Amino acid sequence: MALLVQKFGGTSVGSIERIEAVAERVIQARQRGHQVVVVVSAMAGETNRLLGLAKQIDAVPTQRELDVLLSTGEQVTIALLAMALNKRGYQATSLTGEQLGIRTDTVFNNATITEVETEVVTELLERDHIVVVAGFQGRDSQNNITTLGRGGSDTTAVAIAGALAADECQIFTDVDGVYTTDPRLVSEAARLSTIHFDDMTAMARHGAKVLQLQSVEYAEQHQVPLRVLSSFAEGEGTLVDFSTVSSHGAAGVAVKGRQALYRVAQPLEKVEQQLGLLGVDAWCYGDSQQATYPATYIVAADDELARLNVILEKTELTQPSVAILTLVGEGIEGDSTQVAASLTEKGMRVYQQKSTARCVSLLINGQHLQLAVEHIHKKFVVEPESLDNRPLLAVS
Template sequence: MALLVQKFGGTSVGSIERIEAVAERVIKARQQGHQVVVVVSAMAGETNRLLGLARQVDEVPTPRELDMLLSTGEQVTIALLAMALNKRGYPAVSLTGDQVAIRTDDAFNNASILQVETETLEKWLGQDHIVVVAGFQGRDSGNNITTLGRGGSDTTAVAIASALDADECQIFTDVDGVYTTDPRWVDDAQRLSEIHFDDMAAMARHGAKVLQLQSVEYARQHKVPLRVLSSFDDGEGSLVCFQPMSPQQGAVGLAMKSQHCLVVVSEPIGQIEPRLQLLGLDAWCYAEQAHSTGIIIASDELARLRLVLASDIANHLPDVAVMTLVGEGVAQIRDQLETAMAEAEVMVYHSKSTSRCMSLLINGQDQQLAAKIIHKKFVVEPESLDNRLLLAVS
C-alpha cells in the first residue's frame, strides 16, 4: 500500500460533472489499497470571478482582505469533492489549509510555505478517510489566512507529500504527461515516460506550463517524486525523478515563451535588475549598450513595467517570443542553431546561453516555424539524440 498525494487543478474540477469524475478517479486509487490525500484548486474561473468582485469594491484591495476572499474558492471545491466521495461510500473529510496547519510567511498574495503540520492529516488517514485539502492557502504566524500565488496548489500538494513522506505526488492536468515541447505548437512533440528534475526545472523556468516552477523546485529540494497525469484519460503519465542523466550532451527539449515584448530603456542593466527583482517582475535583461538595457517581458506586464521605470522607453517591439533549448552543453550548438534560423529567414534579435540553456529572441509571428525547425533538428532527430533518453517537458 502506498501513500499518494493527488492534485487536481481548476479545469479538472471546473463543474459538478468533473468533480464527480475526480471522485471516481480518487476511488480507483483507494480501491487499489492506497491511502490518498487530495489537493484541489478552485473551480475554473472562480478566482477571476472573486478578483472581479474585489475590484468592484476597491481597485487596489488590501492584500490581507484579498487573501481572505480568494481562499474561499478552494473551500467550495473541497466540500463538494468530499460530498461526492462520501455519497459513494468512501469516507472523506475536507480541510482548509488553516485546518491542516499549513504554516506560511506573511507575504500576502504570494506567501511561501514554511511548515506543514501532519497531526491532523495523519489522524484522518489513520481512520481510513480520504483527506481533501484546499490548495493555494495557509496561515501565517499572526493567524491570518494567506495565499501562495500562481501555481500555489501544486506547491501545496508537493509540500504535503514531503511532510507525509508520501510515495508519490501526482499532478493531474488537462494533458497526459510531459512532452518534448508544447504539442499545441509542434505536432510531433513526444510524451516522455521519465524526466529528470534538473531538466524539468529549467524548462519550467523558460516557459513550460505543465508544472509551475515553484512546485518543481520545492519537490527537487525535498526529493518528492512527481508524476504528471491526465485528469480525463488513463495512462502512466510522466515521472519527474532523480534517475541518473545520460552522459551524452546535447539538447533535450524546447521551452517557449509567447506573447512577450521587447523594450529598450536608457539605464544600465545593473540599475534595472534589482528593481525588477524587488517587484517580482519576470524579465530577461541584457546590456545593449553601456547606458541602455534590453528587457524582454510578458506583454501583460508592460504597463506595470512603465510604472516602475523612471527612464523613458527608447524602443518597443510588441510581439516577440523566446525559444529555449535545454540540455547539458547546448551553448556549444549556438552557431548551428543560428544558422538554422537564418536559413529559415527567422530573425534572431538576441541570444543568451548558460551551461544548460540556449535562448533565442525572435519575432512572435515566427514562433511556430522556429519551434518546428528547432524541435526536429536539435531534439528528436536520431543523429542529434544519439539514442539518448529524452528528458524534457512541454
C-alpha cells in the first residue's frame, strides 16, 4: 500500500463528465490498495469567469478580495469530485486549503506555502477516506484567504506530498509524460520514463511547460518523487526523482519560442537589476560593439516592449523573432562550443551562447527554431555518441 497524492488540473476537471472520469481514475488507485489524496484546480474557464466579474467592478480589483473570489473555483471542484466519489460508494471528504491547514505568507495572488498541517488529512486517511483538496489556496497567519499564483495547484500537491511523506506525487496533465523536447516541434521527441530532478528543473526553467519550476524545486527539496501522467490515457508517464540517468546522452532540449531581441543604451548590471525589480525573466548580455557608451541586449517575450519601456526608457526592438534552445544534461555545460558549432556548421547563426549547470543555451533566429531543435535533438539526445569528449554515463 502506497500513499499517493494525485493532482488534476483545470482541463482534467473541466466538465461534469471529466470530473466523473477523474473519480474513476482515483478509484483505480484506491482499488490497488493505495491511500489517495486528490488535489484539484478550478474547472477550466471558471477562474476567467470570476476574474471577468471582478474586472467589471474594478480594472485593478483589491488583491485580498480577488483571492476570496478566485478561491471559490477550487471549492466548487472539490465538492463535485467528492460527490462523484461518494456516489460510487467510496468515502470521500473534501477540504478547502483552510480546512486542511495550508498556511502561506500574505502575498495575495502569489502566496508561498509556509506550512502544511497534517492532522486533519491523516485522520481522514486512517478512516479510509479519499481526501479531496482544493489546490492553489491557503490562509495567512491572520486567516486571510490567499492564492498561490501560477501553477499553484501543482505546488499544493507537492507540498502536501512532502508534509505527508507520500510515496509519489502524481501530476495528471494533458500530455502523457515529460518528453525529450516539444513533440509539437519534433516528431522524434520521445517520452522519458525517468528524469533526474536537476534535469527537470533545468528543462522547466528553460521553457518546458509540463511542470511548473517552483513545484519541481519544492519536490526536489522535500525529496518527493513526482510522476507526470496523462489524465486521458493509461500509461506509466515519467517519474522525476534522484535515480541515475538512464540515458548516455543529454536529457532533452528545452525551447523558448516567441522571444524578441531588445536593446537599451544602459549598462548590463543596471538593466539586470531593473528587470529583477519588475519580475521579468530575461536573458541579458552586453553589446560588445559599444565600448564607450555601454548598451545591453535583452531577450524577452515578443510582446514585452511596452512593459520594458516602463522601467527602461528608450528600449528598442532590434529583432522581432528569436528563440532560445537549451540542451539539458549532466556535464553538458562543458560542450557549449561543440553544440553551437553544430548549428553554425549547418548555416544557422548563433547570436549568443551561454553555459550554466547542466545547460547549454543558444540564442538563434526564430525562423530557424524547428530546424535547430530537430538537429540538436538528433545529435545530442538521440545519437549522443557525437559527444565524444564526455565520459559515457552508465546505462541502467
